[in-house]
Amino acid sequence: MISLGKEKIKPRRSFEEELTRLGNHKDRLALPRPSLAMWPGDVKLWTDINDSNFYNEQYIETHFLAETNVSTAYLASTWHIIALTALIAIWIVDQKFPFYAIPFELLALSLFGVFLLAIKMPSGRIRFNHKTQLVHFFWGKILISVPWRNAHPFSRIVRLGSVDLDIFFPTGPYAESAKSEIIPVTGNFDVADAGLDSAFYRWEFIRRYMECGLAAIAPPEHPEPGFEPRKASGHFRKTFDIFYYLGFGFLIDRWAAYWNARFRWPEEVERLCQPDADLSGYDTSPVTTSTTRFYRFDLRQGGYYICDAQGNALRDATLAERAATYPSSGTK
Numbered sequence: 001m002i003s004l005g006k007e008k009i010k011p012r013r014s015f016e017e018e019l020t021r022l023g024n025h026k027d028r029l030a031l032p033r034p035s036l037a038m039w040p041g042d043v044k045l046w047t048d049i050n051d052s053n054f055y056n057e058q059y060i061e062t063h064f065l066a067e068t069n070v071s072t073a074y075l076a077s078t079w080h081i082i083a084l085t086a087l088i089a090i091w092i093v094d095q096k097f098p099f100y101a102i103p104f105e106l107l108a109l110s111l112f113g114v115f116l117l118a119i120k121m122p123s124g125r126i127r128f129n130h131k132t133q134l135v136h137f138f139w140g141k142i143l144i145s146v147p148w149r150n151a152h153p154f155s156r157i158v159r160l161g162s163v164d165l166d167i168f169f170p171t172g173p174y175a176e177s178a179k180s181e182i183i184p185v186t187g188n189f190d191v192a193d194a195g196l197d198s199a200f201y202r203w204e205f206i207r208r209y210m211e212c213g214l215a216a217i218a219p220p221e222h223p224e225p226g227f228e229p230r231k232a233s234g235h236f237r238k239t240f241d242i243f244y245y246l247g248f249g250f251l252i253d254r255w256a257a258y259w260n261a262r263f264r265w266p267e268e269v270e271r272l273c274q275p276d277a278d279l280s281g282y283d284t285s286p287v288t289t290s291t292t293r294f295y296r297f298d299l300r301q302g303g304y305y306i307c308d309a310q311g312n313a314l315r316d317a318t319l320a321e322r323a324a325t326y327p328s329s330g331t332k
Contacts, residue, residue: 015170018182022154022168029196029303031153031165031203032295034211034287036321038204039294039311045205045219046227047189057214058273059129060206064188066124067234070256073115074236077247080108119252120259126185127265128206129272130213132282135169136269137185143266144174144183148210149287153187155199155303164188165199167206190232200297200304211286293317 013021022028049055054062083105090098118124123138133148146169156164165187171178187193193202208216219229243249264270271277295304296311306317 015181027157029155037289039296044201048229048231059127061127062189064234069118071236073252074243074247074249076112078243080112083108119256132272142177153203162194163196163199
């Protein structure tokens with residue numbers, strides 16, 4: 001504990017300590033690092049990558065959080081309108097203003113305002129830059145670019161069994177701005193990325209792209225049932241149509257469209273994402289993986305296990321890999 005006069009400032013935990021905490025959390029599961037690939041026979045690729053504005057040889061980009069904020073704003077707006085309507089109805093019926101209902105309306109209105117502000121912020125966008133091997137994103141309004149090779153993926157149970165994919169990086173030179181030695185970005189691209197198996201598949205989607213480029217994440221010509229190509233989106237509109245209409249979602253869409261049209265990645269990021277960009281000074285070598293050792297998803301074995309090229313389990317290698325990569329997860 002650092003003492004400054006009467007105040008005591010708790011020192012920040014190191015990146016390694018933060019990883020240990022994540023590994024010990026009951027709702028977290030460590031996924032393999034970028035240096036280990038999923039066994040090819042298990043890989044599932046279903047994301048439509050035809051939009052070159054988001055998927056190309058320089059980068060892939062996700063707006064999952066930005067789009068999710070829009071969908072959540074539909075819900076908050078609906079709550080606000082229902083609360084306001086109820087307040088007015090009680091006032092008319094009772095001929096007396098229901099002061100007791102004001103806190104509910106103010107809370108609903110405040111949440112709605114929070115999500116409108118979140119839509120305005122640039123922090124819902126992430127670029128995975130294959131050429132420079134960097135990940136670009138915003139922390140609030142601060143642009144952060146971190147080396148892909150430092151990625152540590154974790155799944156996280158968020159609600160009713162739904163699972164998110166979070167990718168953690170050491171903050172390095174951004175530690176003071178982020179007020180932490182570790183910083184997460186979402187690995188989600190689509191609302192369908194909801195199960196633990198989906199977290200593994202999506203992680204492999206990102207990892208394959210960062211190692212091998214766009215061709216490595218193209219959906220197969222003859223996909224398995226349930227894995228037909230589809231566009232990735234963070235919007236819940238099809239699921240929550242009633243909230244879209246009750247919450248005047250078309251007005252929220254206009255607000256989001258206005259701020260999306262104004263958004264621009266900083267000049268340096270755009271420069272690094274050009275096909276002919278000068279990448280002198282950057283370590284552009286991808287994180288390569290073994291051609292004889294892979295991993296396979298299996299919840300019964302701590303989430304995954306190491307296997308050989310034929311998919312056969314390598315128990316000793318599994319224990320050693322976990323102990324070396326995530327010391328707190330070695331006995332899970």
